[in-house]
Amino acid sequence: MNFGLYLLQRLALIVPVLFGLTLLTFTLSHIVPGDPALLAAGPAATPQLVEQIRQEFGLDDPLPIQYANYLKGLVTGDWGRSILSRRPVTADLKVFWPATLELVLAAMTIAVVVGIPLGVVSAVAHDRWPDHASRVFALMGVSLPAFWLALLLQWFIALRVDFMPIGGRIDTQIGPPDHFTGLYVIDSILARDFTALKSALIHLALPAFTLSMAPLATVTRMTRSSMLEILGQDYMRTARAKGLAERTVLLRHGLRNAFIPTLTMIGLSLGWLMGGSVLVETIFDWPGIGLYAVKSALTLDFMPIMGITFVYGVVFSLINLLVDVLYAFVDPRIRYT
Amino acid sequence: MQEVLTAPTVRSTLWKRRWRRFKQNRLSLVGAIVILLLVLVAIVGPFFAPYPEDARGAVHISDRLRPPSREHLMGTDEVGRDILSRLLIGSRLSLGAALVILTMATTIGLTLGMISGFFGGRVDTLVQRLTDVFLTVPPLILAMAVSAALGPSLINVVWAISLVWWPGYCRLTRAEVLHKKQEVFVEAARAIGCDVAQIVKSLVFCGAWSGQAYLVLVRGVDRVDESRLAEVVGEQVTRASPEVVRARTGYAIGGVPPVGHREPLPTLIDVALLEMAELWAAAGTPHAVFRVRPDELVRITGGRVVVVAAGR
Numbered sequence: 017m018n019f020g021l022y023l024l025q026r027l028a029l030i031v032p033v034l035f036g037l038t039l040l041t042f043t044l045s046h047i048v049p050g051d052p053a054l055l056a057a058g059p060a061a062t063p064q065l066v067e068q069i070r071q072e073f074g075l076d077d078p079l080p081i082q083y084a085n086y087l088k089g090l091v092t093g094d095w096g097r098s099i100l101s102r103r104p105v106t107a108d109l110k111v112f113w114p115a116t117l118e119l120v121l122a123a124m125t126i127a128v129v130v131g132i133p134l135g136v137v138s139a140v141a142h143d144r145w146p147d148h149a150s151r152v153f154a155l156m157g158v159s160l161p162a163f164w165l166a167l168l169l170q171w172f173i174a175l176r177v178d179f180m181p182i183g184g185r186i187d188t189q190i191g192p193p194d195h196f197t198g199l200y201v202i203d204s205i206l207a208r209d210f211t212a213l214k215s216a217l218i219h220l221a222l223p224a225f226t227l228s229m230a231p232l233a234t235v236t237r238m239t240r241s242s243m244l245e246i247l248g249q250d251y252m253r254t255a256r257a258k259g260l261a262e263r264t265v266l267l268r269h270g271l272r273n274a275f276i277p278t279l280t281m282i283g284l285s286l287g288w289l290m291g292g293s294v295l296v297e298t299i300f301d302w303p304g305i306g307l308y309a310v311k312s313a314l315t316l317d318f319m320p321i322m323g324i325t326f327v328y329g330v331v332f333s334l335i336n337l338l339v340d341v342l343y344a345f346v347d348p349r350i351r352y353t
Numbered sequence: 354m355q356e357v358l359t360a361p362t363v364r365s366t367l368w369k370r371r372w373r374r375f376k377q378n379r380l381s382l383v384g385a386i387v388i389l390l391l392v393l394v395a396i397v398g399p400f401f402a403p404y405p406e407d408a409r410g411a412v413h414i415s416d417r418l419r420p421p422s423r424e425h426l427m428g429t430d431e432v433g434r435d436i437l438s439r440l441l442i443g444s445r446l447s448l449g450a451a452l453v454i455l456t457m458a459t460t461i462g463l464t465l466g467m468i469s470g471f472f473g474g475r476v477d478t479l480v481q482r483l484t485d486v487f488l489t490v491p492p493l494i495l496a497m498a499v500s501a502a503l504g505p506s507l508i509n510v511v512w513a514i515s516l517v518w519w520p521g522y523c524r525l526t527r528a529e530v531l532h533k534k535q536e537v538f539v540e541a542a543r544a545i546g547c548d549v550a551q552i553v554k555s556l557v558f559c560g561a562w563s564g565q566a567y568l569v570l571v572r573g574v575d576r577v578d579e580s581r582l583a584e585v586v587g588e589q590v591t592r593a594s595p596e597v598v599r600a601r602t603g604y605a606i607g608g609v610p611p612v613g614h615r616e617p618l619p620t621l622i623d624v625a626l627l628e629m630a631e632l633w634a635a636a637g638t639p640h641a642v643f644r645v646r647p648d649e650l651v652r653i654t655g656g657r658v659v660v661v662a663a664g665r
Contacts, residue, residue, distance in 0.1 A: 029478065033485045041490055044498035241563035277564035280528040284521055287488060313493040321494065329489040336485060336524075343528060349535040352473065 022352060026340070030333045037329045038090075038322060042083050045321050052099045052316040073099055073319075086322060095326075096319030098312070105323035108308060113327060114198025115185060116297070116304035120289040121199075122224035127231035128282060134232075135239025135278070136271060139247060150236055157233030163295035166226045170299060174222060183223075183301030187215040223300040227293055231285035238281050242274030249273075275346050283339035287332045395448045398441035405438060453511045454518065459569055462519035466526025471534060471553060481527070484520040492517045525568060530556065 053069040054061070070076050073096075074085060089096055095105040138150040174180045186192055186200055193204040193212040200216035203209075246252065247270060255265045294306035305324060312320035344350050375381055399405070403426075419429040427436040469480035492514075499513035533539070533556055542552045 029482055033482050036482075036486045037489055040486060041494060044490070044494050047498040048494065048501050237567050238564050241567055245561050245563060276528050276532045277525060280525050281564075281568075284524060291491075309491065310493065313491060313497070321491065325489065325491055328491075329485070332489045333485050336481070336488075343531065347532055347535070350531050352477070 023337075023341075026337050030330065030337075033333055034326065034329050038086070038326060039083070041322060041325045042079075042086065042318075045316060045318055046079060048316060050316045052318065055315050056099045069099065073097070086319075090326070095323045098320050099317050100311075100315055105319050108320065109305075109323055109327060110198070112303060112305040112308050115302060116290065116306065118185075118199040118201065118220065119223055119227060119297070119302060119304060120286065122201075122220050123227035123289060124231060124282070124286050126224060126228035127235050127285070130228075131232045131235030132239050132271075132278065135236040136243055136266060138236065138240040139243030140266065142244060142247075147240075150240075154233035154236045157229035160229065162226055162230065162293060163299060165229060166223070166296050166299040169222050169226060179218060180222065181219050183219075183299070185216065185219050185302060186212065187219070190215045223296055223302055226296050226300075227289060231282070231289065234281050234285060235278055238278040239271075239274065242277050243270060246270050246274045272346060276343060279339055279342055279346065283335050287335050290328065290331055290335075391444070392448065394441065395445045398444055402435075402438035402441040404435040405442065450511055454514050455569060457511065457515035458518040459522050461515065462522025463526050463565075465519070466523040467530055467553065467557070469523065470527035470530025471549075471556070473531075477527070480523070484523050487516065488520040488524075490517075522565075522568065525565060529562065529564065533559065533561065 051066075053066050053073070053075055057066045057069055074082060077085070086096065093106070095109075097104050098108065101108075134150050134153075138147045141147050170182060174182045181187070190212055192200055193207045193209045193216075196203050196206050201213065201220065204213035204216055252265065252269060255269045256262075260269075291306075291309070293304075294310050296302070297304040297306040308320065309324050311317070312324065340352070344352070375385075419425055421428045425435050425437065427440065429435055465480050465484075469477045469484075495517060496510065496513040499509055499516070503509040503512070536559075538555065538559065539552060542555055547555070
């Protein structure tokens, strides 16, 4: 089938996926024992207060009714309110989500831009010192706990070096740029606000670096493994025999064939990072979705849980779609008939 | 007397050759030895633990946070338990849980991935959308729900985590199969009349799955962390109400455990996990982390104000 039709079909399929996802999450979160109204009411609550909260949030309605109400609210733009904080979920998401998005995009950019060349170099210089160095680096990236690295960086860099901030997204004196996307780096470029740009980038540096370590390691290792397989192939010899420049040989004939598993891992890492990394966000005081998601999950705050899951579902579906499209782009033999 | 000479079978010489090749790479050999040592520790470790009761619930708050010494070779944690003993006894659980999780998740994931990639079309679409759903379900909720429904034992936790991780393996396998089924050898197999089973077998054994091997073996260690996380969460869930969840994490900061409390079995990343629990507990209180002055990070934890970091 042609590309446009395929794209439309995939986009249309997101709807049943979201439906299944919300149904599953709704069911699962109601299986967990615990009463969010009780927690929201606090330790000194009277039964009347708890009952009042339950009425207010419709927690006494039968479950199918609650789910139907949730779906109705979903399409009309009312995504419910947090039982704990009473804030509308959309307002919270609008603040937290772009922050995580920015951090994750920055981290993955670092991982991809550094990881792929490193993997290629590692494969080509197989079993020599660049290979060993990058493998040790990759191993560290995977083994060091992110929060520990974050604390270390904060301690040894942010507190010693003058211009490196301890945390936050932007210098409080400068303030965020005019809001277009919620991503400070992009917004400050669009608004030509270059002091904000500098501040946003500096604040992004340490958290993005910390978060990028694990995907960097994965991307490097994946690229290296696939490249090693490919480098021994006959067609690589042919390409060199044809007299092609080494760079063309490596990139067009080698990396292109080796790229599929790496691409998959990039997509998966991107999706997983989007889930919010509580610890890094907490340590660097980054107002992202990680803490919000964990708190909502632990206090069984249904509406935030559903809201986060919904957005996450859309984002991950889109990422998977992009990766699938890129597969066909990298390897033209792949068809999705 | 005649000696019957039996020729070595092809199979045994194949393995002999593989072993010789493996031996040639010194680094691989070192790695294999390290893993064997780790497995050995897991198996016989508990017999050597100097303070086995520390792994079963004893607390000695007066001895908390001691550095390594002759009595406690790796020091003590924040409620006074000997870290070495907990490591030795807990490693068995960690490795066992990780192994089971890996086996289950990879079996489901690899199989579904191969089916999805090989058959394509409607099957692919169906499996991939299912994968999308499971990729995006919040793992914490899944773990808690499974614990609540099936009880907080380690087995059920293992189930929960496998459910979270199989989609990753599925997508990776599917991608590789999509790529490899276009190769000439598959076309050739089809041309000579191989049935589906034979073609799939040729794909599986084509020997080009190093990406998968990396993900399963190297990143498989991540499952160790998660099995612990899910277990603690599962424990908390069975106490049935959110306030007890907060009370539990309050305990993690160094308070006295409540009466009748059953200590979850220790595993390798206990310290890291308790750090997490501390952060969660801090998040539950208002003004958990804020900046008093631009250079200082202050954290309010369990009623105490702690200056975490101070700059110039």
